[in-house]
Amino acid sequence: DQQVKQNSPSLSVQEGRISILNCDYTNSMFDYFLWYKKYPAEGPTFLISISSIKDKNEDGRFTVFLNKSAKHLSLHIVPSQPGDSAVYFCAAFGTTGNQFYFGTGTSLTVIP
């Protein structure tokens, strides 16, 4: 049962434009959400996170939005750069657990 879903397997964006990656979850017990970025032949690297008590968190070009009522979060990258081309995983963490629940990933390609 996939509790975290990323319904877009891939996304292409022109350099300088905004990239919006989406993630949906089903478990209302999730209270912490993260985005990880993964390059080929490397492990996932932490990008940005958000607690369920917030609806927005910003770090430089990266902003994560959380809509708890819709059980939806999104990652905005502005402006997009070619170096942002990677697979992005959404992950959720529950109040009672100690494991991440990952989505299936979205492959972002930023076209120069």
Add this chain to the structure above:
Amino acid sequence: ETGVTQSPTHLIKTRGQQVTLRCSSQSGHNTVSWYQQALGQGPQFIFQYYREEENGRGNFPPRFSGLQFPNYSSELNVNALELDDSALYLCASSPGRRNTEAFFGQGTRLTVV
């Protein structure tokens, strides 16, 4: 401060064999979690070790077992390998059990033939 390192990076095994994967956690981290990432999927939680004790397990059969050592490095052992065990195995370390910002190693690519 060293990062999370995994060995080997690639491995080919035959169905029915056993395999041991290794992970050195980041300095100062006492918790290690293992994940399996099959092709086209997100990482799936196998188990977590905190101070040498198993501290949670995902939906994996008992032939997946682990160990954590006093220096907090860890091993993942898989017995009776099956073709579906072919995947990228990721190790993540963190400074506590609730590893909300874990650091991942580069992974071990296991191929079972």
